[in-house]
Amino acid sequence: MEGERKVKTEFAVIGGGPAGLTAAIEAAKLGVEVTLIDENFKPGGQLFKQIHRFFGSKDNFAGERGFEIGNMLLGDAEKYGVKVLLKNVAWGLFEKLKVGISDGNKINILEPERVLISTGAIENSIAFPGWTLPNIMGAGAAQTMINVNRVLPGKKVITVGSGNVGLIVSYQLVQAGAEVLAVIEALPKVGGYQVHASKITRMGIPILTSHTIKRANGNKEVENVTIVQLDQKFNEIIGSEFDLDCDLVCIAVGLRPLAELCWMSGMRFDFISELGGFVPVHDENMQSSIKGVYLAGDLTGVEEASTAMEEGKLAGLAVAESLVKINKNKFNKEVSEVRERLRSLRLGPYGEFREKAKERLIKSYYDGGRY
Amino acid sequence: MVNKNFKNITKGVLSLEEIKKFPGYPSEERFKKGAVAVIECIEEIPCNPCETICSRKAIIVGNPITNLPRFIDEDLCTGCGNCVIKCPGLAIFVINKKFSKKEASIALPYEFLPLPEKGTKIIGLNRKGEEVCQGSVYKVLSNKAVNHTNVVTIVVPKQFADKVRFFKVLN
Numbered sequence: 051m052e053g054e055r056k057v058k059t060e061f062a063v064i065g066g067g068p069a070g071l072t073a074a075i076e077a078a079k080l081g082v083e084v085t086l087i088d089e090n091f092k093p094g095g096q097l098f099k100q101i102h103r104f105f106g107s108k109d110n111f112a113g114e115r116g117f118e119i120g121n122m123l124l125g126d127a128e129k130y131g132v133k134v135l136l137k138n139v140a141w142g143l144f145e146k147l148k149v150g151i152s153d154g155n156k157i158n159i160l161e162p163e164r165v166l167i168s169t170g171a172i173e174n175s176i177a178f179p180g181w182t183l184p185n186i187m188g189a190g191a192a193q194t195m196i197n198v199n200r201v202l203p204g205k206k207v208i209t210v211g212s213g214n215v216g217l218i219v220s221y222q223l224v225q226a227g228a229e230v231l232a233v234i235e236a237l238p239k240v241g242g243y244q245v246h247a248s249k250i251t252r253m254g255i256p257i258l259t260s261h262t263i264k265r266a267n268g269n270k271e272v273e274n275v276t277i278v279q280l281d282q283k284f285n286e287i288i289g290s291e292f293d294l295d296c297d298l299v300c301i302a303v304g305l306r307p308l309a310e311l312c313w314m315s316g317m318r319f320d321f322i323s324e325l326g327g328f329v330p331v332h333d334e335n336m337q338s339s340i341k342g343v344y345l346a347g348d349l350t351g352v353e354e355a356s357t358a359m360e361e362g363k364l365a366g367l368a369v370a371e372s373l374v375k376i377n378k379n380k381f382n383k384e385v386s387e388v389r390e391r392l393r394s395l396r397l398g399p400y401g402e403f404r405e406k407a408k409e410r411l412i413k414s415y416y417d418g419g420r421y
Numbered sequence: 422m423v424n425k426n427f428k429n430i431t432k433g434v435l436s437l438e439e440i441k442k443f444p445g446y447p448s449e450e451r452f453k454k455g456a457v458a459v460i461e462c463i464e465e466i467p468c469n470p471c472e473t474i475c476s477r478k479a480i481i482v483g484n485p486i487t488n489l490p491r492f493i494d495e496d497l498c499t500g501c502g503n504c505v506i507k508c509p510g511l512a513i514f515v516i517n518k519k520f521s522k523k524e525a526s527i528a529l530p531y532e533f534l535p536l537p538e539k540g541t542k543i544i545g546l547n548r549k550g551e552e553v554c555q556g557s558v559y560k561v562l563s564n565k566a567v568n569h570t571n572v573v574t575i576v577v578p579k580q581f582a583d584k585v586r587f588f589k590v591l592n
Contacts, residue, residue, distance in 0.1 A: 103509035103570070105468040107486055113470035113507045115568075225533055244435070244464050245510030251434050252587040254550025398465035398487035 055158045059085040059133070061369055062149050062162035064140040064311065067095020068355045069347025069362035070168035071123040076366025078130035080375045085160065086132055087151055089139045093127070094120035095170055096190070097355060099197040101225075102218055109391055110356040117197075119355070143167075143315040147342050164342050164369045167312060168362065171305035171326060171348035176210065180266030189219040189302035196226040204298025208275055209233045210263050214242035216302030221249050223300070231294055233257045236280055243400070263299070264291060272299055305352045312349070315340060318419025324407035325351030331415035335368035335385070336361060339419055344369060351411065353396075353404055360392045434549045435463065437583055444491030445480075445513075447498075452582075456500025456517035456526075460490050461586075462510060474507040502528050502562075506570045515574075518582050525582035526559055531573040536561055537590055545577045545585035554581045555591065 061077050063070045066088035078084045086093065100116020111119045127134065135151070138158075142150035149160040173188035175181070185204055189211070195201045205228050209220045212235035220230045233250065238260050240247045247257060264276040264286065279290035305326055312319070312330040318339035319328050329351055336344045344365040347358035364385060371381045396405035414420060440446060445460025460471065460480065465487040472482040472490065479497035480490050492498065502515045505528055515528040527545075537543070541558040556577035563571040577585050 103470075103507075105466055105509045107467070107469050108473055112468060113474070113509060243466060243510065245462060245466075245512040248434070248461065248548060248586075249511050252546055252548050252550050254546060394486050395467050397467055397485050400464070400466055401487070 054156070057085070057158055057160050059083060059160055059162045060373060061085070061164045061166070062087065062147075062160050063166045063168060064149065065095070065168040065170060065347075065349075066090075066093030066134065067168060067170050067347060067358065068097055068119070068123065069170075069349075069358040069365075070095070070166060071127055072359040072362030073166050073168065073344075073346055073366035073369070074132045074362075075123065075126045075130055076363050077370050077375075078127070078132045080367075080370040082366075082370050082373055082375055084132045085135060085162070086127070087135045087138045087140050087149070087160075089137065091136060093124060093134060093136070097123070099190075099193045100355070101197050101222060104356060105354075106356045106395065107391075110359060110395065112356075116355065140311060143311055143340075143343070164344065164372065166344045166346060166362075166365050166369065167330075167338075167349060168345070168347045168358075168365075169308045169311060169349050171352045172308045173301070174304045174306055175301050176263075176303050178263055178265055180268070180272070183266050183268050184271040185297060186266055186272050186299040186301065189215050189300040192298065192300045193219045193222060196222060202226050202228060204296070205229060206231055206296045207298045207300060208263070208277075208294060208296045209300045209302060211235065211302035211304070212237075212240045212242055212247065212257050212259070213302060213304065214246055215305075216300070217242040217246035217250060219300055219302060220255060221246070223298075224250070224253060224255075228298070230255045231296060232277075234261045234263055234277060235259045236262045236284060238282070262286075266299060267293075272297065275299060305348065307349045307352065309349055312338070312345070315343070317343070318415070319421040320411060320414040320419055321421065322351070322407050322411060322414075324403050325411065328421065329411060331411055331419040333415050334412055336365040337368065339415065342372075351404065351408060357392060357395050357404075360388050360395065364388045364392075435461075437548075440548075441583075444489055447492065447495050451492075451495040451498075452516070452518045454496070455519045456515055457495065457498050458500060458502075458504055459514045459516050460504075460508075460512065461514070462490055462508070462512045465489060468509060470507045470509060471504040471513060474503045476503070477501075480504060502572055505530055505572050506567045511570070514586065516582055518579060520576060520579075523579055524556075524576045525579045526574050526576050527582065527585055528560075528562075528572050528574040529586065529588075531571045532569060536563055536571055537573060542591040543575055543588040544591050545575065545581055546587040546589060547584045548586050550587065552589075553584050554578055556581075556585070556588070 060083040063086040097120030106112035346361040469482040520526040560574040
């Protein structure tokens with residue numbers, strides 16, 4: 051390609067969310083020269099729109115708010131000399147680990163010795179008549195608007211989906227000055243944590259389980275939605291429809307790994323629904339089926355920021371070890387600590403199935419991946 | 422181990438009878454002694470800031486971190502309210518059933534603006550958001566240390582102490 055510039059670096063990190071930042075910091079701390087690429091104006095991924103306190107233990111900043119953790123990580127990245135390339139899109143991963151990046155004007159080729167892909171996840175949606183009307187958006191988009199850009203997209207809100215994202219964003223919309231009329235959930239029970247559900251129910255926001263959105267109505271934007279009750283087999287109950295006037299519909303029906311770069315590069319995948327669908331396989335040290343390319347965070351299974359940071363740390367350590375920047379004993383000790391923390395984060399009714407799914411993902415790596 | 426009580430949640434609201442079965446709900450004997458933390462955390466999620474913040478070691482989570490928070494000795498809790506501020510689930514309240522002869526006070530986490538002022542008349546809301554009684558704001562704690570999880574203490578008739586968990590300003 052004409053005019054392209056080749057840039058050498060030891061370790062290229064693609065995606066500067068909690069996983070990528072933690073990996074970059076960990077490797078840089080151990081003397082690895084790190085370049086972090088992020089397509090946004092600021093690194094931090096989704097952390098800067100998380101204004102609530104995080105669960106977990108002291109080791110994973112429990113009780114701190116997401117954006118505060120983001121600030122801490124940015125401080126550390128600077129302190130340890132991580133080179134950050136913002137407003138740059140990584141558009142391809144080629145042979146010999148070459149990474150094509152573009153800032154919109156020109157194309158550069160990074161030539162790293164190791165690569166981490168930590169591109170996170172993307173929101174799922176559901177289709178229904180009228181779903182393309184303006185002001186029907188992903189809950190994450192609404193959250194970015196209120197918490198990052200300080201714009202209230204609507205004042206009368208219906209949230210579809212009662213997982214933690216739906217519950218938290220509903221709460222935060224009320225903090226931002228909106229009225230949430232209802233949270234709609236197709237399953238017969240609430241998806242997210244009971245404590246998050248309680249925060250909104252005690253304000254009088256109903257969570258309508260076994261209900262779904264049938265259609266959205268409106269001329270230029272959403273003005274009204276039709277809601278219908280579902281039976282145990284998820285069939286609509288005829289005659290149970292009712293309408294609610296609203297000016298914003300937030301869709302919070304889960305996330306899936308954002309894995310285009312992995313697909314393009316020919317990586318091996320598996321399909322594990324508990325982790326969000328198609329997931330690139332990796333070994334116990336986060337290395338993908340392409341030698342020298344590591345993975346971490348939601349890309350390898352949709353979980354929490356806390357697990358993403360631990361996986362990032364693991365990948366950062368593994369990269370440093372492979373570049374002989376850390377001695378084997380120290381590496382083994384640190385890795386076993388990370389694994390212990392990851393295990394504790396994957397306990398309980400919301401964690402155990404993820405622990406099992408991650409075990410399957412690693413097993414699939416050794417079996418060559420199904421896709 | 423999946424908590425057996427978990428299946429009781431159908432609409433995100435537990436009844437008082439159900440919630441009282443969990444180990445973070447103080448006994449009636451303890452309530453008789455004055456202010457105490459009421460921990461409405463009923464799922465085994467990996468989380469322990471309540472234990473970390475409690476200087477009296479009244480709240481125990483222990484190992485594994487998914488244990489439900491519980492009291493070993495309820496009398497260790499002084500009702501200081503530090504856990505109310507730090508709980509990421511906003512699931513802890515400090516309740517004083519001995520506030521006065523006929524009233525109880527409920528300190529609850531409040532992350533909304535504008536903050537109510539002392540003396541403001543309120544309507545107490547239960548866990549479902551239903552209006553159950555009237556009351557007033559007794560105290561508002563808002564400073565740098567609470568880091569935007571303000572603590573509003575409301576006073577309601579004693580018989581509603583186990584029911585009221587939020588409020589709205591009476592217009």
